[in-house]
Amino acid sequence: MVLGWSQTELATRAGVARPTVARIESFVMQPKLDTAEKIRSALRQAGVEFSDYEPKQGFTMIVRSKALKLQLDQINEQERQISEKVIERGFGLIKKD
DSSP: OTTOOOHHHHHHHHTSOHHHHHHHHTTSSOOOHHHHHHHHHHHHHTTEEEETTSSTTSOEEEEOHHHHHHHHHHHHHHHHHHHHHHHHHHHOOOOOO
């Protein structure tokens, strides 16, 4: 998923069961209208926008940078921690108090 969410996180944010998300993702079932709207609402709250008219009889998801900020912040923090460990182990330059 573009936001880096697991099926569990999407299900929790949307208020639906995780197996429902799994079945929708694998095209085993089509969601009921209210389930689709719950998922769409959860994505909108995270900053994803939708265009209901493109392509014909479909929609386009527009992911703005603010929707990815949390994910990018988490990646940057993980990279910082990894870099710190590499320096600490490899060069002994960072000392913990």
